[in-house]
Amino acid sequence: MGGKKQSPRSRPTIKEVAERANVALSSVSRVLNEHPDVSYEMRERVTRAIHDLGYEPNLIASSLRSGSTRTIGFVVANVANPLFADITRGAARRLEEAGFSMVLTNSDGEASREERMIRLLRWRQVDGLIVALADEHRRETLQELAQHETPVVLLDRETPEVPSTSAVICDHATGVSQAVDLLFELGHRRIGFVSVLEAIRPGRERLRGYLEGHAKREVDVPRDLIRLGPLTPGFAEEAVGDLMSIESPPTALVVASNVLLVGGLRALHRMGIPVGDRVSLVSCDDIPLGELHSPPITVVDRDRTRMGEMAAELLIERIQNPEVGPRTVTLPTQLVVRSSTAALG
Amino acid sequence: MGGKKQSPRSRPTIKEVAERANVALSSVSRVLNEHPDVSYEMRERVTRAIHDLGYEPNLIASSLRSGSTRTIGFVVANVANPLFADITRGAARRLEEAGFSMVLTNSDGEASREERMIRLLRWRQVDGLIVALADEHRRETLQELAQHETPVVLLDRETPEVPSTSAVICDHATGVSQAVDLLFELGHRRIGFVSVLEAIRPGRERLRGYLEGHAKREVDVPRDLIRLGPLTPGFAEEAVGDLMSIESPPTALVVASNVLLVGGLRALHRMGIPVGDRVSLVSCDDIPLGELHSPPITVVDRDRTRMGEMAAELLIERIQNPEVGPRTVTLPTQLVVRSSTAALG
DNA sequence: TTGTACGCGTTATCAT
């Protein structure tokens, strides 16, 4: 009796709201979108019908029609890395404030997955992209990125091949250079350096800081103390184990990531080498228990949450005003001196 | 000359592909969806046109029409918590394998935001939800959850008020009970317990384990050594500081989270109380440098990544087969004994 | 101020 010709109990649409309120479909839309030209009377009737029916908007339909999904894509190699976890949190917060949702993709560092993810996000019609490339140079990935007509923000990456990307980058070189400086002041001359391959910016910049730190003092760089490899604890463990076993081992170590720190410490513990005593240690990017280690670890730190927030801001700014060009923001690093760095002797 | 009546350089649609290939629109759709009934000839022509035009599908339009977004919502209080970071990674991996995207929302533990997020995700027509509620009992949030017609999977939470949710839960009680047992064997009788309020399952279950551990030995529970509060390092620091200052302080402590561990250790370090020596310590959920602390921290651990994978599997299983009812999977915990727990001396 | 009507890019149901 009175059965409308529609599937049983599907959610009400704007059309049914209109019927219930005895107004036109477009009027309902106007009320929903807070269009200025709606009478009080109309607003009331529609609002009432919406309430009665328990109407809820279908954002997919809205997106198709309006051309905007209010969704952005977020591409990282590994959210479980405390660095990216913090960045993700910061970005998510800012995006939410601006009414955007974040679709997260985790590539586990696999370049081909990363490429597919970037493409999929475009197919999903995201309004923008925040990306921490696993490899800045891979052609296929860069082409995929270049295909995007919506704004792209890079996270501590540089891709001259893809212009018109914004970026938030960090001043690693200065931080690491300061760390090397500190170590020199403490009397160290043979400073080891364990870092990632130069495929991404942080690796390059930290190496630069290490080199510049030596250059400033006009000291020859101990090339035999530099170890570059993949971003895994395993590599760092091997590298540090190796470094501490050579003829004249380093008296201080700079490890270029929290992930590498874990491996480095494992090696030192295993070999029974007391940190801060027989070897000074500096890490990059703080990590929860770093301050509570014995001894507490000196780190080149940065505001990770701020990085995420900044990336979101750069993105939103371009989405809301497509006229403005890309922008690069540089965030500082801070050398947090703790007792893992001690005077030589 | 030959100007089609459309906006300049918008991305080609299925329609333009059809025109280019001189076939019907529906045929293109069939080719794209790998419909069985397409001739080789047809497939070739369409594929060629797609390639020539650089056509890319519009998943928003597809979603509207098909009713499936192949997207799921992921609601968590804080991705930066290493526990959730790992879970997120696990879930993201499984979801991607099954062709789903994840839209991530971070509530920072604010109940009202969480409520809004759950609603927004429904408006976005997600095919399912994975949720780690900040508060299992808040009526408004539960109602929001109950509104969902698509499957919901709870992460270590229980909501009897909302039936038909699947869940992956962990056996915290057994793990903590084992920890208490270990401490008893080491001679401890006054065991402190610092945990979160009972608003969520892990808090309840860990408390239960603590109580059961005592009950098994027929030992009275030292009620004065139990401290429950918010999930912040600050609370744990205060609680531990307080516990260690009372007339007859505990000789062992169980802290119920990696977040609380940080605060607890801060207090002990500040007070100059050596862990493992003057006070034994057990934490819940491992954390990167926990194994490298001095002494290494004994923990009630669990497979965090597996939790995420499991949650994704439970969700996908119900999305792909709506007939099957909700399911609850219990994952084990493991007591990882390290040297922060030592004989009472 | 409100209503009419069309289109967003797809999928799916019909014929043929």
Add this chain to the structure above:
DNA sequence: ATGATAACGCGTACAA
């Protein structure tokens, strides 16, 4: 095996 056509739910230019 292929083609025409009607939805999906909503926004908006235009008419009234």
